[in-house]
Amino acid sequence: MTxxxxxxxxxxxxxxxxxxxxxxxxxxxxWALEQTAGIGQRGNHWHSAPRQNLTFSLVLHPSFLPADRxxxxxxxxxxxxxxxxxxxxxxxxxxIKWPNDIFVDxxxxxxxxxxxxxxxxxxxxxxxxxxLNVNELHFPEWIPHPTSLSLLTGLQYELEPLLHQLLAxxxxxxxxxxxxxxxxxxxxxxxxxxxxxxxxxxxxxxxxATITGIDPHGRLLLTAADGxxxxxxxxxxALLLP
Numbered sequence: 743m744t745x746x747x748x749x750x751x752x753x754x755x756x757x758x759x760x761x762x763x764x765x766x767x768x769x770x771x772x773w774a775l776e777q778t779a780g781i782g783q784r785g786n787h788w789h790s791a792p793r794q795n796l797t798f799s800l801v802l803h804p805s806f807l808p809a810d811r812x813x814x815x816x817x818x819x820x821x822x823x824x825x826x827x828x829x830x831x832x833x834x835x836x837x838i839k840w841p842n843d844i845f846v847d848x849x850x851x852x853x854x855x856x857x858x859x860x861x862x863x864x865x866x867x868x869x870x871x872x873x874l875n876v877n878e879l880h881f882p883e884w885i886p887h888p889t890s891l892s893l894l895t896g897l898q899y900e901l902e903p904l905l906h907q908l909l910a911x912x913x914x915x916x917x918x919x920x921x922x923x924x925x926x927x928x929x930x931x932x933x934x935x936x937x938x939x940x941x942x943x944x945x946x947x948x949x950x951a952t953i954t955g956i957d958p959h960g961r962l963l964l965t966a967a968d969g970x971x972x973x974x975x976x977x978x979x980a981l982l983l984p
Contacts, residue, residue: 744767750774755857757799758772774798793901798871809865814925818912823854824838824932834894846894847889850886855871874908933956940953942982951965957973
């Protein structure tokens with residue numbers, strides 16, 4: 743495992759994507775103490791106060807995964823983050839808001855962003871960006887429902903040991919995936935609102951629907967209150983938080 747640290751980067755994902763990834767060792771970590779233009783899902787800005795949180799990208803070479811099963815990598819990463827929170831004895835249970843945000847007690851503590859490069863029918867490389875709120879106590883008002891480890895526990899955390907602890911959790915889930923263990927059953931067990939009705943924006947329409955599962959490509963499967971069966975990609979549906 744290689745860890746490269748930077749005082750400041752615009753975005754660890756953008757930094758990695760500009761590299762010749764074929765020359766980057768599997769499981770290389772690029773860690774920035776400050777991101778000036780971090781990116782999240784749907785092209786959103788990822789806020790992180792300097793030197794308060796973990797913001798890094800992991801370069802993987804999961805060539806063992808078929809291209810049409812790349813969501814398995816998202817599942818494994820999400821579960822690794824839940825593993826970390828469990829090991830830190832966070833009093834509340836962590837849940838995964840599809841596809842890959844981690845929520846604790848209704849508040850977002852972590853987000854991930856995975857971009858892949860395909861070679862034939864396999865995944866040649868993946869850049870996995872992770873932002874975990876650690877010591878930050880005050881967030882901008884435009885961020886909906888944020889939380890951090892410190893807000894949950896009242897403790898302050900040293901970032902480097904925490905990074906190593908998280909990377910160990912990811913390595914275990916990654917090796918499990920490599921050995922053929924399917925992460926989907928545990929992913930579903932942690933999935934926010936599974937089998938529970940909730941309100942969503944679906945193609946611009948406000949609906950009530952119940953998550954029933956995910957398909958092999960990671961699309962969200964729901965049944966709407968009017969009986970419609972829905973299969974949704976990330977840009978089609980968004981959960982309305984209370």
